[in-house]
Each structure stands twice: as C-alpha cells, then as structure tokens.
Amino acid sequence: MESSSVRTAQRNLARSKKTTETAVDLEDRNILVKDADIWNGKGFTRGCILILEGRIKRIARSITDSGVETIDALGLKALPGLIDVHVHLRDIGLAYKEDFATGTAAAAAGGFTTVLDMPNTVPPTDSASRLIEKRRVAAQKTYVNVGFHAAAVSDSHDIESLADAGAFSLKLYMPKPIAPFDVENDQAIEKMMRTAGRVGTPVTVHAEDLVTGENTSKTDSFEAAAEARPPIFETRAVDRLLRIQKKARCHVHYCHLTLRSSLTKITGSTRSTSEVTPHHLLLSKKILSSLRWRAWMVPPLRSEETRWSLLKSTLTGLCSVIASDHAPHAVIEKDQSVSKSPPGIPGLETTLPLMLTLVNRQQMSLSLLVKLLCDNPARIFGLKSKAKLRRGADGDVVLVDLKKKSMIDSSKFFSKAKYSPFDGFRTQGAVHSTIVGGGVVYREGEIVAGEGSGSVLRSGSC
Ligand code: DOR
Numbered sequence: 167m168e169s170s171s172v173r174t175a176q177r178n179l180a181r182s183k184k185t186t187e188t189a190v191d192l193e194d195r196n197i198l199v200k201d202a203d204i205w206n207g208k209g210f211t212r213g214c215i216l217i218l219e220g221r222i223k224r225i226a227r228s229i230t231d232s233g234v235e236t237i238d239a240l241g242l243k244a245l246p247g248l249i250d251v252h253v254h255l256r257d258i259g260l261a262y263k264e265d266f267a268t269g270t271a272a273a274a275a276g277g278f279t280t281v282l283d284m285p286n287t288v289p290p291t292d293s294a295s296r297l298i299e300k301r302r303v304a305a306q307k308t309y310v311n312v313g314f315h316a317a318a319v320s321d322s323h324d325i326e327s328l329a330d331a332g333a334f335s336l337k338l339y340m341p342k343p344i345a346p347f348d349v350e351n352d353q354a355i356e357k358m359m360r361t362a363g364r365v366g367t368p369v370t371v372h373a374e375d376l377v378t379g380e381n382t383s384k385t386d387s388f389e390a391a392a393e394a395r396p397p398i399f400e401t402r403a404v405d406r407l408l409r410i411q412k413k414a415r416c417h418v419h420y421c422h423l424t425l426r427s428s429l430t431k432i433t434g435s436t437r438s439t440s441e442v443t444p445h446h447l448l449l450s451k452k453i454l455s456s457l458r459w460r461a462w463m464v465p466p467l468r469s470e471e472t473r474w475s476l477l478k479s480t481l482t483g484l485c486s487v488i489a490s491d492h493a494p495h496a497v498i499e500k501d502q503s504v505s506k507s508p509p510g511i512p513g514l515e516t517t518l519p520l521m522l523t524l525v526n527r528q529q530m531s532l533s534l535l536v537k538l539l540c541d542n543p544a545r546i547f548g549l550k551s552k553a554k555l556r557r558g559a560d561g562d563v564v565l566v567d568l569k570k571k572s573m574i575d576s577s578k579f580f581s582k583a584k585y586s587p588f589d590g591f592r593t594q595g596a597v598h599s600t601i602v603g604g605g606v607v608y609r610e611g612e613i614v615a616g617e618g619s620g621s622v623l624r625s626g627s628c
C-alpha cells in the first residue's frame with residue numbers, strides 16, 4: 167500500500183499544477199476523520215466524519231472500509247473550520263508584507279478554513295475588474311477558502327457591478343476612505359447604504375470618526391498616539407452610522423469595536439452586527455510603553471477598565487463575531503517613530519489558541535467560541551454551506567487538541583509578519599490539523615498541501 171507521505175507528495179504536485187480558479191482535483195477532496203469528538207452544536211459526540219469530493223458525506227459512530235486517506239483523531243475535538251471575516255492579505259502590490267500564500271498558510275495554521283480579505287490594497291479592490299484580478303491571483307496561491315470585501319464607492323452602478331463580481335461587503339474606512347468617498351457627508355453614506363441594501367451586500371465599517379483638527383500625526387510616543395484616538399471617536403462614528411443606517415435599511419457590520427456601549431447599541435439595532443478582536447479583548451494600552459510598535463493598531467488599545475468591560479460583554483453574548491483583523495506589516499516599517507509606523511498586527515495564528523485558553527480557564531464556553539468564530543460569521547456573510555458539521559456541508563474541519571499547552575512565538579508564524587504583542591503568552595488549546603474542502607492543509611506544525619489548493623469564493627454562491 168502507498169505510504170501517506172507519497173500520497174501527500176503526489177497530491178501537492180497535482181495541486182501545484184492548478185491553473186484556473188475552478189480546477190480542483192476532486193480525488194484530493196476525500197478523507198476519513200476517525201474517532202474524533204465531533205462538535206454537535208451543544209457538545210461533543212465521538213465518531214467519524216467521511217468527506218467525499220469536498221463535502222461531508224456521512225457522520226457516524228463508526229465508519230470503516232471507505233478506501234480513502236484516514237486521519238486518526240482519537241483524543242482530538244473536531245470543530246467546523248473557523249471563518250475570519252476580517253483579514254488583510256495584502257496581495258497584489260503589497261506582497262512584501264504578506265501574500266495570498268503566506269496569509270492563507272497562517273490562516274490554516276490558526277484553524278481558519280475561510281477568510282475574507284479587506285480592500286485597502288495596492289491597487290485597492292474598488293472595481294469589478296480589480297476584484298476579478300484579485301480572485302485570479304488568489305486562485306493560484308490560496309490554501310484556504312478566500313473571499314473579498316470591496317471598497318465602499320459612491321456610484322450606484324459600480325456598487326452593482328462589485329456585487330455582481332461577488333464582493334462580500336462594501337468597506338467604509340472612515341478615517342481615510344479607500345476609494346474616493348465623501349465620508350463627511352451623511353447623504354453620501356445613506357445613498358451608498360441604500361444601494362448596498364437593494365443589491366443585498368452588507369456594508370462593513372471601520373467606525374472611527376476622526377474630525378479635521380484632531381490630527382493624530384504630531385504625537386511622539388505610541389501611548390500619546392493611542393490617546394489621540396480616544397473612545398469618543400468610536401462612539402461618534404457608531405451613533406452617526408446607526409442613525410444613517412436606520413433610514414437606509416441595509417445591513418451594517420461594525421468592525422473591531424472596543425467599547426461595551428457600542429456593542430449594546432448595535433445589539434439593540436436591527437440589521438446591525440458587531441465584531442471584536444482578540445487584542446482589544448485581552449490587551450490594554452498600558453503595554454504600549456514596553457511593546458510600542460508591536461502593540462500599535464487602530465483603533466488603539468484602550469484602558470484596562472474599557473478592555474475588561476468589552477471582554478465581559480463579549481462573554482455574555484453581546485457581540486456577533488470575533489475576527490483577527492490580521493493586519494501584517496514589515497518589521498522594518500513598524501519599528502520606526504510612531505508617525506511613520508503603520509498600525510496593525512498579525513492575528514490569524516494567535517486568535518484560536520488565545521480563545522481556547524479562555525475556554526480552558528472556563529471564561530468562555532465552546533458553544534460561544536463556535537458561535538463567534540463559525541456560525542455567526544457564516545450567517546452574516548451568507549456562507550450557507552459552511553460552519554456546519556453535517557451531511558452535505560462543505561468539508562471544512564479543524565481538529566483541535568484542547569489540552570495542549572504552548573507559548574506564542576511569532577518567529578514561527580507562517581505569516582511574513584513575525585511580531586506579535588502576544589509573544590511569550592502561554593496558551594492551552596492548539597490546532598492539530600486543518601482540513602479545507604476535504605483536503606488536509608495543515609498538520610502538526612506543517613503546511614502539507616500545495617499552493618492554490620484552496621478555493622476562491624464569490625458572495626451568493628457558497
Ligand atoms: O491597525 C489597523 N491596520 N487598522 C486598520 O484599520 C487598518 C489596518 C491595516 O490595513 O494595516
């Protein structure tokens with residue numbers, strides 16, 4: 167019988183020859199996961215998952231003689247593959263920071279089987295043709311399922327063509343719009359939201375309302391830079407957008423919120439969803455004096471009290487989604503004075519171990535983790551066949567060793583961004599293997615699939 171490493175090598179070779187977005191070798195999409203504790207929506211049931219041609223064919227206590235590659239998952243938990251709705255993969259023009267291969271390898275190593283890429287790239291994802299070009303490049307390189315957000319644009323026809331091209335949302339970056347957009351003008355936002363609502367595309371927002379005159383560029387320390395973007399910027403943006411959104415009747419997803427008050431308002435508003443990041447949940451601005459650029463992102467870290475109340479509210483179910491806001495930069499760019507240091511930290515490889523650590527400390531339930539990292543992301547962004555471990559669903563599975571202890575070490579990241587404010591954090595709970603569409607992509611520290619083995623997603627067709 168053929169050894170599994172030979173099979174893997176053959177599979178890698180077959181995958182590396184892939185040239186089109188749809189050229190997926192279905193024979194590589196068969197796997198039997200044996201004797202895992204399988205997430206059933208409430209708890210775990212011991213059993214086997216048979217994935218054929220990329221989809222879950224059967225889940226049963228015992229499945230033998232399937233004639234396909236088998237993973238012995240005794241002692242491991244099988245969860246639906248995680249979905250990160252907020253990542254910056256940087257390809258095409260900023261590939262020195264990250265590219266589709268390294269960013270999605272990081273995703274697989276972090277247990278994410280689907281990621282949605284942000285549009286603030288070079289060139290920006292602001293037209294159907296640019297979105298289609300990104301999809302073409304990503305298809306050659308991605309290890310996981312990847313979809314694309316597009317920039318919020320003002321022309322209604324452009325919005326329609328972005329929706330037709332499969333954009334998962336229109337992203338409004340309030341501090342500095344990605345495509346020309348009069349962000350000061352409520353009517354312009356309302357018109358864009360109305361069109362988005364009509365074509366059924368959500369609007370995602372970076373809700374920080376920076377007012378001219380409150381410029382943040384003249385500060386000389388990272389702490390001062392954080393103070394220069396205070397919580398009131400978020401409050402002002404959220405209040406304003408909620409008001410506009412009510413008239414426009416469109417779905418708005420509020421990215422990386424930092425305040426309990428924002429979560430409360432959004433929970434009470436129809437067609438609104440909220441997102442928080444692990445760094446805003448677990449870190450506060452007091453670490454900025456020692457970690458400096460390693461902990462510099464926007465919105466910035468908040469006070470310990472604000473962080474704690476964000477964490478408490480998230481743990482009591484006040485938030486819709488956890489996303490990493492994986493925002494990699496080159497260390498050489500980051501390690502500069504605050505006025506030159508670009509904000510953003512990598513998060514794909516730290517999110518799940520950090521959240522599993524909360525589970526092990528009994529601060530977070532596994533059902534909340536699955537809701538925030540699988541169910542709600544899939545529901546909000548229309549990924550209908552994802553985040554389900556049942557017959558007919560996509561074969562996206564993460565196998566987790568819930569008890570494994572490790573330490574975060576950014577030098578081992580698959581991401582090009584080898585820094586993290588979580589370096590040295592002790593975690594409990596680790597990714598063992600990540601299966602994307604029935605193919606093993608990551609296993610015990612290694613990427614075992616070929617570049618381009620993942621799929622490119624279009625909104626509305628998954
Ligand atoms: O810290 C951040 N980095 N916040 C953003 O909103 C943008 C992101 C980036 O693209 O680097």
Ligand code: ZN
Binds near residue numbers: 372421422464465
């Ligand atoms: Zn943002």
Ligand code: ZN
Binds near residue numbers: 252284491493
């Ligand atoms: Zn972001």
